[in-house]
Each structure stands twice: as C-alpha cells, then as structure tokens.
Amino acid sequence: MAHNPRAVVITGASAGVGRAVACEFARHGWSVGLVARGQAGLEAARAEVERLGGRAFVLPADVAEAKAVGTAADRFADRFGRINVWINAAMATVLSPVSDTTPEEFSRVTDVTYLGQVHGVMAALRHMRGEGQGTIVSIGSALAYRGIPLQAPYCAAKFATRGFLDALRTELLHEGSPVRVTEVHLPAVNTPQFDWARNKMPRRAMPVPPVFQPEAIAREVYRAALSAPREIWLGGSAAKAILGDAFAPRLVDRMLSTQGYSGQQTEDQARERPDNLFEPLDRERDFGARGRFDDIASDGVTAFNPVWLKVGAIAAVGALAAGGFALGAAWGRSSASPVQRPRA
Numbered sequence: 001m002a003h004n005p006r007a008v009v010i011t012g013a014s015a016g017v018g019r020a021v022a023c024e025f026a027r028h029g030w031s032v033g034l035v036a037r038g039q040a041g042l043e044a045a046r047a048e049v050e051r052l053g054g055r056a057f058v059l060p061a062d063v064a065e066a067k068a069v070g071t072a073a074d075r076f077a078d079r080f081g082r083i084n085v086w087i088n089a090a091m092a093t094v095l096s097p098v099s100d101t102t103p104e105e106f107s108r109v110t111d112v113t114y115l116g117q118v119h120g121v122m123a124a125l126r127h128m129r130g131e132g133q134g135t136i137v138s139i140g141s142a143l144a145y146r147g148i149p150l151q152a153p154y155c156a157a158k159f160a161t162r163g164f165l166d167a168l169r170t171e172l173l174h175e176g177s178p179v180r181v182t183e184v185h186l187p188a189v190n191t192p193q194f195d196w197a198r199n200k201m202p203r204r205a206m207p208v209p210p211v212f213q214p215e216a217i218a219r220e221v222y223r224a225a226l227s228a229p230r231e232i233w234l235g236g237s238a239a240k241a242i243l244g245d246a247f248a249p250r251l252v253d254r255m256l257s258t259q260g261y262s263g264q265q266t267e268d269q270a271r272e273r274p275d276n277l278f279e280p281l282d283r284e285r286d287f288g289a290r291g292r293f294d295d296i297a298s299d300g301v302t303a304f305n306p307v308w309l310k311v312g313a314i315a316a317v318g319a320l321a322a323g324g325f326a327l328g329a330a331w332g333r334s335s336a337s338p339v340q341r342p343r344a
Contacts, residue, residue, distance in 0.1 A: 005029050007076070007080040008032055008033065010035065010089055012035070012063070017218065017289070018089035019048075019288065020215050020218035021217075022034060022049055023215075023218065026052035026054025027052050031054065034056060035060075035061050037280035039282075042058045059076060063117075066122070073124065073126070082131050083128060086123075087225065088120040090112060092113055093154040093198075094109055094277065097200075121164075129177065137182050137184060140161060142187060142237070145241070146244075148208075149257070168181060182225070182229055183231045185238055187211075187237045189213070189217055189297075190293040190294065194207060195292065206293065211293050213299050214289045224303075231306050233304040
C-alpha cells in the first residue's frame with residue numbers, strides 16, 4: 001500500500017454495487033470512507049476493505065439528510081487529509097404502478113436516489129474546490145435515459161440526476177475548475193436490492209436480464225474514477241436501451257408495456273417482508289454485495305463510451321440518408337430521360 005494512499009468516499013457502501021466498489025478501491029490500496037445507514041453492513045464492509053488492503057473509515061449517515069452527508073465528508077477529510085474521489089451509489093426504489101405508489105414513497109425515493117446525489121456532490125465540492133482537485137462519480141442507470149413501468153420514482157430520480165450533473169458540468173467549466181464529473185450508467189445487477197426494495201407486485205422482484213455481478217461493475221467504476229470520461233454505459237443491454245429509446249421511443253413504449261411487467265418479476269409469489277425504504281435492513285444483518293441471482297449473472301461487462309456509439313449511430317443514419325438521396329436522384333434522372341420514339 002502506498003505511504004500516502006488516495007482517498008475515496010462511497011455512499012451506499014454497506015451492500016450491493018457500493019459495497020463491491022469499496023472492495024475494488026481497497027484492492028488498490030485506497031483509504032475508503034463507507035457511508036450508509038446499516039451498522040452491520042457498514043462494519044462488515046469495513047472488515048472486508050481492511051482484509052483487501054485498504055484503510056476503512058465508517059461514516060453512518062442517511063444520504064437524504066444533507067447535514068449528515070456534509071458531516072461525513074468533514075470527518076473523512078479530517079482523518080485522511082483530502083477526498084480524491086467521491087462516489088454516489090446510494091439508492092432506493094419501489095416496485096409499484098404509479099397508481100399504487102403513495103406520495104410518501106415518491107418523496108423518499110427522490111430524497112435518497114436524487115437528493116442523495118445532490119447532497120454528496122455538494123459535500124464533495126466543498127472539499128475538492130479547496131484542494132484544487134477531485135473526481136465525482138455518479139452511479140447512474142440506463143433508466144436515466146429510458147423510463148420503465150413499475151419504477152417511476154426511481155426512473156424520475158435518475159433522470160433528474162443526469163440533468164443536475166449536466167448543469168453542474170457547465171458551471172465547473174465556466175469556473176475553470178479542475179474538479180471532474182463522470183457518470184457510470186448501469187445495466188441490471190445482481191444485488192440484494194431485489195430482496196429489500198419495497199415491492200407491491202404479486203410476484204418476487206428480479207433484475208431484467210442480462211444480469212451482471214456487482215464486482216464486474218465495480219472494476220469499471222474504478223477505471224472510470226481514474227480516467228473520468230463524461231459518461232460510460234455498461235453492458236450492451238444498457239446501450240441498446242438508451243439508443244433504442246433515442247431512435248424509436250414509441251416502439252420501446254410498446255415493448256415495455258408488454259414485457260416490462262413480467263421481466264421484473266419471478267414466477268414465485270411475493271411474500272410479506274420488511275423493506276429498506278425508510279429503515280435499513282442491514283442494521284443487524286450483513287447482506288453483502290451480491291443478491292440471489294448468481295446463476296444468471298455474468299462476471300464480466302463491456303464498457304461503452306457513448307461518444308463513439310453516438311458518432312457511429314449518426315454516421316449510420318447519415319449513410320442511410322445519403323444512400324436514399326442518391327437513389328432518389330438516380331430515379332429522378334431515369335424518369336427525366338427522353339423517351340425514344342420509333343422513326344416514321
């Protein structure tokens with residue numbers, strides 16, 4: 001481990017993607033600030049980070065509370081001297097039709113999944129501006145571009161986060177700030193959220209295949225934190241969803257109206273269980289990074305830089321348009337050719 005290791009703060013670090021990301025940074029010898037609500041999950045994450053070679057600092061906080069997030073940032077900076085990278089991975093969701101979702105549930109998902117990112121960014125910027133360096137990483141989703149049925153509050157929060165970060169980038173450019181902002185948009189991931197998210201549907205929740213292991217996602221998040229591209233899309237499924245919606249949104253609407261319900265539910269009947277929307281479930285039990293879908297989850301994921309995907313898509317559309325124009329011109333010339341009449 002380096003004598004003066006780099007320092008990262010991760011929200012949502014007690015389980016799921018945030019937990020896997022904490023472990024990935026630990027493998028590279030970083031000092032890791034672990035922000036979450038559940039004490040058992042946080043302590044287990046601390047032990048795992050230290051076993052992997054990192055230095056861990058537990059920072060209990062609910063990201064929906066701006067003051068708590070700011071205090072966590074201050075404590076971490078006091079301990080390690082700086083914050084090189086801040087990663088916003090905390091999230092909450094409700095699996096429910098809009099008509100069955102309460103205003104309180106909408107507010108809570110918004111407070112955690114959107115405002116939690118805002119609070120993290122504001123806390124990180126306060127320290128990074130003073131240091132004259134830093135990278136902020138938002139854990140986003142293909143659902144930041146394409147809404148799906150049964151997760152309206154979550155999709156709306158991810159859309160809002162993307163708009164917020166677009167605005168922030170322009171302000172940082174205006175200031176000439178060295179602080180970097182990057183978004184990593186995820187596909188479906190095998191995390192515990194499907195056993196602790198609030199579910200109002202008749203069957204048990206599941207991620208929409210293809211599904212990827214959180215460790216595969218974490219490796220790409222680590223790379224993105226170092227190189228700081230504007231955005232990275234992970235998995236062909238995420239790229240297809242985003243580009244498909246850009247070019248044929250009505251078609252995607254119809255597909256999701258028929259496939260979006262069954263695709264998010266298993267064949268098993270849902271059962272009464274507690275959820276983590278308002279209170280953490282990992283207060284006394286550690287859930288770890290992975291969920292119950294190991295049998296269908298892939299250990300590797302492809303990262304796409306959307307700059308090149310968009311250039312390719314524009315080029316393809318341009319080529320089709322040029323081909324159509326050429327074909328039309330040729331047809332026009334053929335139609336305008338003089339008719340050869342037989343000689344008298």
